[in-house]
Amino acid sequence: MTVHGKTRRELTAGERKGEYIAAPDLPDVFPPQRRVGPLTGLLRRNKGVALGLVITATMSLLAVFAPLIAQFDPAAISPMTRLKPPSSAHFFGTDMLGRDIFSRVLYGARVSLTVGFVVALLSSVIGLVIGLVSGYFRLLDGVIMRVMDGLMSIPGILLAIAMMALVGGSLLTVIVAITVVEIPRVARLVRGVVLSIREQAYVEAAIAVGSSSGKILLRHVLPNTMAPLLVQATYVCAAAMVLESILSFIGAGIPPSVPSWGNIMADGRTLWQIKPTMIFIPALCLSITILAINLIGDGLRDELDPRMAKKV
Amino acid sequence: MGFYILRRIVATIPVMMIVAFFVFGLLYLAPGDPAEIIAGDHATPEQIEAVRQSLGLNEPFLVRFFEWLLDIVRGDLGNSVFSGKPVTELILQRLEPTLSLMVLTLIFAVSTAIPLGVIAANYAGSWVDRTIMAVAVLGFSVPVFATGYAMAFVFSIELKWLPIQGYADLSKGVGLWLSHLVLPAVSLGSVYMALIARITRASMLEVLHQDYIRTARAKGQSQARILFLHALKNASISIMTVVGLGIALMIGGAVVTESVFAIPGIGRLTIDAILQRDYPLIQGVVLFFSFIYVLVNLLVDISYTVIDPRIRY
Numbered sequence: 287m288t289v290h291g292k293t294r295r296e297l298t299a300g301e302r303k304g305e306y307i308a309a310p311d312l313p314d315v316f317p318p319q320r321r322v323g324p325l326t327g328l329l330r331r332n333k334g335v336a337l338g339l340v341i342t343a344t345m346s347l348l349a350v351f352a353p354l355i356a357q358f359d360p361a362a363i364s365p366m367t368r369l370k371p372p373s374s375a376h377f378f379g380t381d382m383l384g385r386d387i388f389s390r391v392l393y394g395a396r397v398s399l400t401v402g403f404v405v406a407l408l409s410s411v412i413g414l415v416i417g418l419v420s421g422y423f424r425l426l427d428g429v430i431m432r433v434m435d436g437l438m439s440i441p442g443i444l445l446a447i448a449m450m451a452l453v454g455g456s457l458l459t460v461i462v463a464i465t466v467v468e469i470p471r472v473a474r475l476v477r478g479v480v481l482s483i484r485e486q487a488y489v490e491a492a493i494a495v496g497s498s499s500g501k502i503l504l505r506h507v508l509p510n511t512m513a514p515l516l517v518q519a520t521y522v523c524a525a526a527m528v529l530e531s532i533l534s535f536i537g538a539g540i541p542p543s544v545p546s547w548g549n550i551m552a553d554g555r556t557l558w559q560i561k562p563t564m565i566f567i568p569a570l571c572l573s574i575t576i577l578a579i580n581l582i583g584d585g586l587r588d589e590l591d592p593r594m595a596k597k598v
Numbered sequence: 599m600g601f602y603i604l605r606r607i608v609a610t611i612p613v614m615m616i617v618a619f620f621v622f623g624l625l626y627l628a629p630g631d632p633a634e635i636i637a638g639d640h641a642t643p644e645q646i647e648a649v650r651q652s653l654g655l656n657e658p659f660l661v662r663f664f665e666w667l668l669d670i671v672r673g674d675l676g677n678s679v680f681s682g683k684p685v686t687e688l689i690l691q692r693l694e695p696t697l698s699l700m701v702l703t704l705i706f707a708v709s710t711a712i713p714l715g716v717i718a719a720n721y722a723g724s725w726v727d728r729t730i731m732a733v734a735v736l737g738f739s740v741p742v743f744a745t746g747y748a749m750a751f752v753f754s755i756e757l758k759w760l761p762i763q764g765y766a767d768l769s770k771g772v773g774l775w776l777s778h779l780v781l782p783a784v785s786l787g788s789v790y791m792a793l794i795a796r797i798t799r800a801s802m803l804e805v806l807h808q809d810y811i812r813t814a815r816a817k818g819q820s821q822a823r824i825l826f827l828h829a830l831k832n833a834s835i836s837i838m839t840v841v842g843l844g845i846a847l848m849i850g851g852a853v854v855t856e857s858v859f860a861i862p863g864i865g866r867l868t869i870d871a872i873l874q875r876d877y878p879l880i881q882g883v884v885l886f887f888s889f890i891y892v893l894v895n896l897l898v899d900i901s902y903t904v905i906d907p908r909i910r911y
Binding site for chain 2: 432433435436437439440441442443444445447448449450451452524528531532535536537538551555558559562565566569570572573576577580581584
């Protein structure tokens with residue numbers, strides 16, 4: 287007979303005495319495990335997340351060290367070497383102004399990743415606050431959610447286009463426009479979580495013992511929103527990168543002089559039948575990065591909410 | 599049910615009002631004085647003032663908003679600054695290509711995604727499921743222009759099977775019309791397809807664990823009938839919801855697709871409007887697409903009661 291997974295011989299005298307009142311051999315609900323950090327465990331179980339993280343980290347490093355890696359100034363025009371095919375000097379060839387496409391794509395990674403990460407962060411923080419307020423204070427809920435519904439009824443790209451048409455194109459305005467598009471999605475999600483949490487008995491208990499609204503929100507509601515928010519943030523990041531490239535591609539985004547993946551593709555549009563690399567290389571980089579971020583998001587979702595793993 | 603439909607229609611009015619308010623705010627905040635543009639380059643300040651009076655530009659914000667709203671209800675979206683033509687006319691002229699593209703995309707996405715999702719759910723956990731889901735994540739991640747250019751490169755330039763770019767009216771023959779729209783529809787539909795396939799698999803998995811499926815199996819129903827008749831019907835509510843919400847993605851994607859394949863639709867009109875800073879036109883297009891989006895989702899909501907008689911509001 288074993289108690290707490292120990293045989294009789296291994297038990298201390300005290301435990302042996304309690305042997306008779308201890309529950310007889312319950313199945314091991316929590317089998318002893320070698321303790322690993324939550325991240326290591328996640329990476330071991332989910333290869334998709336590992337792959338996604340490796341790709342995202344590589345892209346980020348390339349973006350950060352772009353000035354060291356690129357041998358050419360991405361804006362340097364060189365009329366003598368226009369539209370050159372890929373060579374040892376120009377890995378991806380040159381565009382119609384003689385600019386080195388490899389350097390431009392490297393610098394383009396900076397724009398895409400900056401937009402993705404900053405929008406994910408900003409819209410998560412703002413959406414979280416709006417969602418918490420809306421879900422917790424019934425009075426404001428109606429008004430806030432109608433405004434969010436209205437914003438969400440305008441297809442995202444068009445809303446961003448409309449805002450970009452008002453203000454001039456720059457990295458900042460693109461980030462703001464895409465953030466506005468993404469906020470309602472985050473706010474709705476957070477509100478949903480808050481609505482389900484506030485019906486829980488422990489929140490009722492907290493209200494009963496006289497906790498302030500602020501304390502209940504911070505201590506009891508906020509922690510529960512973190513897991514879904516983290517997953518949503520990865521999807522927002524991917525969506526923001528797509529949106530940025532679309533805005534730049536159609537001429538409503540980052541100014542054409544800045545090498546962003548969307549702008550490189552826009553430059554390549556007129557010549558794409560004879561020089562498809564100008565479209566395909568940035569498109570490939572964008573696709574790989576978005577795939578990586580989606581893999582992280584899917585993995586996190588399966589990990590953080592096993593019930594959701596079957597859904598979507 | 600009639601009452602429910604009526605209530606749903608009424609409920610969309612405030613949403614559309616908020617959309618209209620945003621869109622009007624855009625024109626209100628837009629740089630440039632429409633009176634100056636209309637009066638012409640050589641107008642005196644008095645003439646500009648007269649134009650401003652006649653257009654009602656001196657009225658307070660809310661008065662102008664409601665007057666503008668009345669015009670819209672009458673079908674008047676104002677005139678394009680660039681061409682001077684009514685915005686409604688410009689949009690209607692471009693309606694056919696965009697509508698054709700969207701309908702074909704919808705047909706392609708739904709007719710491929712649902713069987714894929716059902717098969718993935720049926721073989722959940724196997725290599726079939728993993729392959730389909732991997733393709734779905736890929737389809738979900740590759741942006742429209744990447745798919746569009748890649749397909750145009752392979753099928754039009756290398757293989758020369760289909761026209762590279764452009765559009766042919768439906769009146770010129772279905773074959774020609776279709777040949778111009780196959781590639782745009784497939785590339786626009788790939789993201790959409792991935793989305794629907796994922797939700798189909800998920801809601802099928804949920805349904806397949808229910809008792810009535812076991813009953814159907816026990817009475818000897820074939821697996822295909824169980825999947826596509828019994829289970830799919832109950833899974834269709836969430837699928838319909840995603841199909842409706844995905845329209846937003848498709849509208850956004852249409853702007854890019856029309857640009858990639860040089861289709862003269864509303865998407866192209868939008869891009870031209872942006873490049874020319876033609877605010878009334880931008881406003882009209884945004885309002886038009888939002889209206890379509892809200893309308894489709896209204897229809898989806900109403901269709902719930904038809905698909906599932908248990909839903910009573």
